């Protein structure tokens with residue numbers, strides 16, 4: 019309704035957004051209200067508001083935000099921020115709490131932080147000496163073949179690996195240890211984590227699973243598009259944090275008209291699943307990340323036994339779907355206003371913002387305000403023209419641009435500007 023573009027197949031593969039009428043410069047063609055899954059890096063949590071992502075340093079050089087929900091209890095524990103969530107003010111805290119009406123996110127984040135801190139202290143038993151620890155440590159190594167090379171990676175191999183991982187997860191974490199009276203003491207092993215980034219990734223996945231859970235329990239006033247499966251296909255995959263795109267955020271364009279933004283009020287799971295999965299491309303460019311995803315999956319499976327979220331965690335197709343849509347579809351959450359030296363606070367996936375393809379001479383600019391991304395035209399657009407943003411910096415020469423896009427997003431840019439640049443350099447060297 020009121021949308022000035024439509025999603026349809028492009029001539030070069032995949033889908034894109036095409037103008038259905040002419041659009042003046044400075045028009046907001048789309049807004050994406052909130053991420054389906056996101057995370058603020060652990061190192062930034064005290065400094066970046068959990069709701070609007072304002073940076074404390076930008077507020078008169080404050081070191082940390084001070085508004086939080088206290089854990090309560092005694093001593094040091096009392097003043098700790100519950101869920102590792104700090105806010106720039108009471109208003110943001112209230113917004114966050116309203117969004118987390120059922121308290122699920124705060125509870126889940128709190129558990130990940132608490133158990134994650136413990137899990138980081140357990141080193142995988144690499145020395146293969148018998149552990150003195152009272153608790154068994156689950157070894158991740160056994161799932162992924164030694165020296166996994168990019169060219170060995172096939173969908174079949176990934177399916178195989180994940181099937182084994184799931185069997186292990188169901189064996190150890192399938193049900194609470196207390197269920198069944200005389201089953202003997204089934205010991206639940208601890209799943210070790212390597213570093214803080216594993217906790218960040220666990221939190222990212224959890225935020226997605228919470229969205230799935232809420233989507234499943236939402237009043238069924240709208241049915242999902244029938245063309246889209248609501249259960250993810252059984253294929254695992256990766257995430258690529260490095261490729262989270264840099265923002266455009268460049269100039270402050272005048273807002274000529276507010277053509278109805280077509281953002282849906284809240285992105286749905288079917289919408290998320292309709293994003294392009296990039297598992298093999300992402301994993302082939304960085305095969306050793308597979309272990310990290312397995313680790314994060316097992317860690318979550320181990321700490322939420324008996325929790326309402328556990329069925330979604332235990333079925334790896336959900337976690338895998340989040341990993342493989344994260345890859346190539348996520349946006350970085352950057353310090354604003356965006357400059358070369360801006361910090362990246364985290365990343366997220368804004369479902370219906372991902373239909374805008376890349377061009378090295380984009381006609382859209384994306385701008386973030388709080389949690390909302392808006393997409394504005396940078397010049398007049400004709401009906402039928404594809405609407406494109408740029409994935410990161412496009413000031414480099416064509417060779418550098420194409421290499422960066424290939425490394426980060428696994429495509430060879432064939433935009434008009436790249437084609438012209440190549441033709442020009444061919445002429446020059448002729």
Ligand SMILES: [Zn+2]
Pocket residue numbers: 067068069070071072105106107110
């Ligand atoms: Zn705030």
Ligand SMILES: [Zn+2]
Pocket residue numbers: 377378379419431432433434435436
């Ligand atoms: Zn290009």
